[in-house]
Each structure stands twice: as C-alpha cells, then as structure tokens.
Amino acid sequence: MNTELTTIPITAELVRGALELERTEHGLLTRRLPAWARAQFSDLQLSMVEPQSSGVRLALRTRATTVELDALPTKRGFAGIPPLPDGGYDLLVDGELAARTTVPGGNRLVLDATTGGSELLPGDPGTARFTGLPDRLKDVEIWLPHNEVTELVALRADAPVEPLPDRGRPVWLHHGSSISHGSNATAPTGIWPAVAALGGGVELVNLGFGGSALLDPFTARAMRDTPADLISVKIGINLVNSDSMRVRTFVPAVHGFLDTVREGHPETPLLVISPIHCPIHEDTPGPGAPDFSSGRLSFRATGDPAEVAQGRLTLRVIREELARVVRERAQTDPNLRYLDGEELYGPEDHAELPLPDALHPDAAAHQRIGERFAALATAEGGFFTAR
Template structure:
C-alpha cells in the first residue's frame, strides 16, 4: 500500500458511482447495492442478497489527471465445499472508454457454500488493494468496473492527483433486468458481461439489474424498475421462473401482466422490451426445477440437470417453449394499446446453431465467448437503426 505524502484520498460517494441504486455505509467504507434498502428489508433471501450485492455493471467513474490509482476493497469471495477455489474477481479500468488494465484483490471475506445441504459458512478477512499505474498524463475520464460476481465493500480511493465526478455524457440510460445470464455468470470480466458489451456498442449508460437466480417476476423488483430513472428498459424473463419451478401458466401470465403494469406506472412512454429466454436444451421441453449435478465438482466441473417430467406440461408446468410462446402472445396483445412495448425472441440471441458451436458448459450458463456474441447481437438487433431502442424509437 502506497504511503507517499502526495497521495490524495477521495471519499467514495454516490456521485462517483454508476449502476448502483443504493450505497450502504459500513464500518469500514461503503457497499454498493443494486436493489434499494426497502427491498432488502422486505425479503431477506440469501440468494437474492448475494446477487444484488454483487456489483454487476457497477463502476466508479471520475475525471482526473492521475497517473496512479489505488482502490482498497473488501470483497466477499465464494467457495464451494469439495470444489477447487474460484478465481479472484476482476477490477477492470478504462481510460476515456478504452480498456487499460485489470487486477484483483487477493484478500477479503469468504463465504463457503455447501451445495449438497445449502448451508453456508462466513469467514471475515482483511481489505486488500488493487493498483493501476502508468495511466496517461492529462485530464481524462477513468472508470473502474467492479467485479460482477463478488460482493465488494469499497474502503478507500487513492490517486496522485485530484478526483472529481465525471461529466454526464448525455447518453440514454438503459435499465435492464434478467437472470444470472444477465448478471454475468461465466463472463470473462465485468466489462465482458453481455449487457456491458451491448451497452458499449449501443452508446448507452447501463444500469444492470441482472440478478442471479432471482428473476422471478417479484413485485418488489417491478417497483424498483418503476422507480428507477431510465430512458430505455428491457426485461429478460423466463429461465429462472422455469428452473426454480416457481409457477405454472395460470400464475405466470397474470404475473407478467402485473410486472409490466407496475413498470408502466412509472414509465408510461419509455421504450420497453421483453426478451424471452435464450436456448437452454435441458429446459426446452422439460419443466423445472433444475438441480446441480455434483458428481464432477471436485474437478471443478459443475453441470445442471432438469428434474421435471415433460408430461407435466399438460398440467400447466412451464418449459422454455411455453414461456416463449406466452411472452410473444402477451406482448402482441398489449402492444395494440402500447406501441412502445416490444418483444425479442431470445433464440435470435442464442439458438440451435449457436449451441452447436458454443454449447453451454454447465447446461445452463453461456461461456465468455457466448456472452460476447449475445451482447453484439443484442446491440445490432435492439440498438440498431430499426431496433426497439434505435434512435427513432428514443425520440
């Protein structure tokens, strides 16, 4: 840790953060959250708490002449009983929107999860430092994208020149909600999750509410989306509803309508895109729940299997094909009176041909190359001239 007298320590405040909806003061610093405090108080679910506190899409953004930047942080790393250690989360630094470097914090807390029992053990650890040096001289915009998959308590920001909030670029704010795929599972880094790729190509400011295992049409999520300022909103719906075996068609259809109604209460005229699930062969015709196959966990390989019975579809159980058909029908029905409501078939982002080339390694989540492909396709199809979020649609 640097001790030279010319270091400037800048308090980490909300005006230096983008992509976070709440900033919790802690004993040692601040903890960015992607859901507001009232949601966390209303439903204290462990999976949701872990997902929303992992700062996917959250970044520190400031203007400075500094050539050296240090960030002290206390991450919470995940270990799985019987599995090799997971790699440390990545902090990625951009200078004037161009990738400059990445680093990790080796220290921090550890949360050990036993996937056979669902039990957890928490061990507290010290803060560590990630350092970036050799930045170009002169005034510039600096972004530090926080690890998308590690809860990250921010302790101190140090630079060798003063820091001020970066000016607003005047870009549209894109608010996106989805599952672990949108959260960034198995992406190469925080700027490589597919929503970040799409946002960069589309020239928009991302607020990512991709919540691993928690895209379940919860009313509190809809109210959060309703109350969050945004110029463009997208919802990727389906995989968690199926793999959690959360509802049948009878409950799903009204839940989608209610979710959209709530968002429209706060964003009556905002372009709103409903995206159905990408291809996931284990759940195309087989309902949930899905469960982990732990037989190869000690080699670091985890796969998921579908536990439902295809025959149960007749009784209203959901599969991905059922969800896609129902979402297309709902959007078509509502779009007759809501012309700024749009639909995108998730198979246009990742379908059969893509799976043949880039199969899902664990049967559920895309790998790094697939995140890139999905992001590029979303940008082309949605942010392109004729897309739901094209310039004509934004006017």
C-alpha cells in the same frame, strides 16, 4: 505528474450502476436494490446476489496516471470444489479497456450445495492498483467484479478527481437472471449487458440477479422508481428452473410486472426478452438441480415433460406466452417490444459454444450475446434508438 497519492472521498456522485450505497464499518457497500425492497424478502439466494457489483463502476474525470482502490470483496465458493478465480476490476480510459486486475484476500463465503448451508470466513481489504495511465484529462471507469460483493474502502489518485459529467447517453435499466448477472463471464465488462452497453453507447443499470428473476413485485417497483431512458426485462429461465409458477399464474404475473413498471415509465421504450437457448429446459420443466458428478458444478432438469399439458413451464412455453402477451399489450402500448432470446443465442450457437454447465454461457458466448444485442439495438429503429 505528482507521484504522491491523495485520498479521494468516495461519494454517490462517483458511483454508477448502484441503486443505493450502504455505509458499513469498512466503507460503502454497493446495493442493487433499495432498502425498502430488501426488507420485503428473506430469500438467501437473492440476499447473496443482490449486493454483488454486477454493472457497478466508479466513473471519474481526471489527469491521474495512478489510481488505487481499496476494497473488501466477499468471494463465493462451494465446499468440496476448487475456489473460483478472484473477481476482476476493469479500468476503462475513454471507453476502452486499459487495465485489469484483482484484489487478493477478502471475505470468503463457502456454500454447501448438498445441505444449503454456508460459512463466512472473514478477511481483510486489498488494493486494486492501476499505473501508467495516459497523462491527460480523460474519462476513467473502474468496473467492479460482477460476481463478488464489494465494499468500497478508499480511493487514491495522483491528480484531482471529479465525478464523470453527464455525457448525454441514455440510461438503460435491465433486469434478468444469472445470465444477465454474468455467470461464467470472466470479467465485469465481459458480461453480456456490459458488452451491449459499451458497444451501444448507453449507461447500464444492471438488475440481473442470479437465480432471482422471478417477477418479484418489489423488483418491479424498484424499476418503476428508477430513472431510465430505456428498460428491458429478460424473463424465463429462473421461472422454469425454480418450478415456481404454472402458465395460469405466469401470464398474469408478467402483466402485473409490466403494469408496475409502466406506472413510473408510461412511455419509456420497454423491451421484453425471452430466454436464450438452453437444451435441458427447452421441453423439460424444472426444478433444476445442481450436479457435481463431473467434479465441477453443472445443472440438470428434473421435471416431467408429460406435465407440460397441465401447465408446467418450459422455455418453449415461456417464449410462446411472452410473444403473445407483448403482441396483445402492444396494441395499446406502442413503446413495448419483444425480442426472442434465441436471436441472441440459439441452437446453432449452442452447437458452437455450448453452455459449459448446461445453464450459463461462457465468456465467448457472453461476448457474442452482447455484441448481437448491441447490433440489434443500435440499428435503425432499434431498442437503443427508440427514444
């Protein structure tokens, strides 16, 4: 094998899981919402998480034994607590994890949870280097960090590279909260949607946005316009912990979101998933609040359970309303289904694998949720087999 590396142009054909690529002074920034949608919000939280590369990967076919990717990451941290670990770059060969590495350095975005302010500390690009790959023609995927913004700078290999051809797998378009985004997972292929997609043999497009699954119309329109064979929306936790709706506005908003998705995908299998078990918000409304009293980030609910009767949302209320909405709509929409999130992670799972920050699953729980979803989805008549 030739040990000399050749620079490979990074084109849209090599990138999967991003809705858009934005040209920057360094290279290409992966985007998970199109420019027209980004122009319709000014929220700092969504602006921060939308370009993070959850579910985004390079997909190649090559004989290369060495592959290098130069990238400029933007890493997020909180003032006053130790930096988070560097995001991972997972390399898969023919669908199996073969190597994992990180890119040191990069930009660092430091958030102040008490003031809401932030400071961007500029840095330099680094290199994810993979060596010793099998000397044969193979499918190679490089999954980018789910919890970092990634600008793709340069790709090099010691053999020709071509875009991974269509393998006939259905495209699964998913939208959800930070749990779908991958919070507390430790690797890009360890977030539950990636675990489910790899286990179920589907191509993932992950529109999981930390703190931002709020039934936004622009997200529904982006999903409407994105080609997909399977679609799912995981609704609930952000609506509770943001305290942004009441039952009166929640139910019509769900209908409107689903109506918009259906404009572009009238007969595509569409799955509505309710929240996983989360004790702080099961019967206590939001808003949620960060808690650093233990020296690390955790969360607590601050609402009054007595106000549920006046329409305040809890996870229990949301599950009941979502099940009802889907049951009623399914009378005229046979391709619409409902999945109770507690089937993926329920009270017994919480007793065994508690949420470490009281809100997000840890790596082991992400794995369990993904495996359970894949098992349900690939069973006879399941979501992944519903086309």
